[in-house]
Amino acid sequence: xxxxxxxxxxxxxxxxxxxxxxxxxxxxxxxxxxxxxxxxxxxxxxxxxxxxxxxxxxxxxxxxxxxxxxxxxxxxxxxxxxxxxxxxxxxxxxxxxxxxxxxxxxxxxxxxxxxxxxxxxxxxxxxxxxxxxxxxxxxxxxxxxxxxxxxxxxxxxxxxxxxxxxxxxxxxxxxxxxxxxxxxxxxxxxxxxxxxxxxxxxxxxxxxxxxxxxxxxxxxxxxxxxxxxxxxxxxxxxxxxxxxxxxxxxxxxxxxxxxxxxxxxxxxxxxxxxxxxxxxxxxxxxxxxxxxxxxxxxxxxxxxxxxxxxxxxxxxxxxxxxxxxxxxxxxxxxxxxxxxxxxxxxxxxxxxxxxxxxxxxxxxxxxxxxxx
Numbered sequence: 001x002x003x004x005x006x007x008x009x010x011x012x013x014x015x016x017x018x019x020x021x022x023x024x025x026x027x028x029x030x031x032x033x034x035x036x037x038x039x040x041x042x043x044x045x046x047x048x049x050x051x052x053x054x055x056x057x058x059x060x061x062x063x064x065x066x067x068x069x070x071x072x073x074x075x076x077x078x079x080x081x082x083x084x085x086x087x088x089x090x091x092x093x094x095x096x097x098x099x100x101x102x103x104x105x106x107x108x109x110x111x112x113x114x115x116x117x118x119x120x121x122x123x124x125x126x127x128x129x130x131x132x133x134x135x136x137x138x139x140x141x142x143x144x145x146x147x148x149x150x151x152x153x154x155x156x157x158x159x160x161x162x163x164x165x166x167x168x169x170x171x172x173x174x175x176x177x178x179x180x181x182x183x184x185x186x187x188x189x190x191x192x193x194x195x196x197x198x199x200x201x202x203x204x205x206x207x208x209x210x211x212x213x214x215x216x217x218x219x220x221x222x223x224x225x226x227x228x229x230x231x232x233x234x235x236x237x238x239x240x241x242x243x244x245x246x247x248x249x250x251x252x253x254x255x256x257x258x259x260x261x262x263x264x265x266x267x268x269x270x271x272x273x274x275x276x277x278x279x280x281x282x283x284x285x286x287x288x289x290x291x292x293x294x295x296x297x298x299x300x301x302x303x304x305x306x307x308x309x310x311x312x313x314x315x316x317x318x319x320x321x322x323x324x325x326x327x328x329x330x331x332x333x334x335x336x337x338x339x340x341x342x343x344x345x346x347x348x349x350x351x352x353x354x355x356x357x358x359x360x361x362x363x364x365x366x367x368x369x370x371x372x
Contacts, residue, residue, distance in 0.1 A: 072112030075236025156255020
């Protein structure tokens with residue numbers, strides 16, 4: 001097959017995906033402005049730059065930057081600060097990929113994307129991956145040409161209301177009868193609440209907005225009774241935006257949906273997928289051993305799994321196209337899973353203990369395959 005034909009096929013595929021993703025976006029919609037201090041505009045890279053027979057890994061190494069799509073307005077996950085920097089759990093995983101691939105956790109250009117923009121940005125090559133509170137679903141895995149990496153945060157959709165309106169932590173979806181509910185337009189969040197209300201026999205009015213900021217502005221002003229999205233996002237917004245004269249409550253205790261969130265990237269590039277996946281796994285495995293940024297230097301010569309991951313005898317990173325010390329750089333510069341989680345999510349009240357995001361040895365779902 002000629003390269004011209006391959007490129008033509010790729011353009012046609014991009015067009016199909018762009019049309020499809022407008023009706024299947026999800027979760028939290030952010031701003032469209034990239035962080036000015038670390039990225040001035042959406043990168044110019046397109047799918048045409050990629051060698052039809054190569055991997056995105058080669059392109060990223062040659063470029064010297066990882067282009068990482070984030071929300072930019074997801075509290076504690078990716079927030080664009082006043083100085084243009086991007087902070088949060090998702091942002092740190094962008095940095096972890098940069099540390100693994102380029103040896104420099106700061107070699108990242110963050111691109112803030114709305115829910116409706118994100119999948120097209122992957123397909124066109126504007127971003128190399130998404131670390132953008134994106135739920136792994138069947139349609140996205142099959143219809144939209146996305147592949148998904150390890151789940152970095154297990155979430156679920158919940159609702160938030162004012163206590164003064166008669167809601168409390170024991171409220172259920174059935175209690176929404178007659179309520180006005182604000183959420184993001186064209187998302188799985190919107191579909192989930194409509195379906196849950198129907199099943200519960202609750203008659204609700206849905207108000208849908210393009211951005212999450214519009215949702216919460218309307219909720220604060222009293223334009224709707226309920227707002228709904230992933231529970232982690234509700235917790236963050238409550239911490240940051242609850243007015244002094246209001247008390248908000250999140251319910252039900254058991255989420256109405258499963259929302260596994262993690263890195264997302266284009267299909268059929270197993271080399272790039274392996275790099276992203278094992279970057280995440282390395283943070284989890286080192287966490288299991290109690291090895292983090294402060295003591296990783298003491299373990300570089302350890303035998304077995306730890307030594308292999310940190311670049312010692314039997315290492316597999318060079319087989320993947322990375323430097324032998326790739327995952328050492330991840331842990332040294334960014335940290336292990338607990339460090340990334342605790343520094344970003346604990347301050348807004350999201351703790352691992354007792355949650356699905358605890359390690360598997362502690363009854364949670366965070367688990368990595370063996371490094372051997």
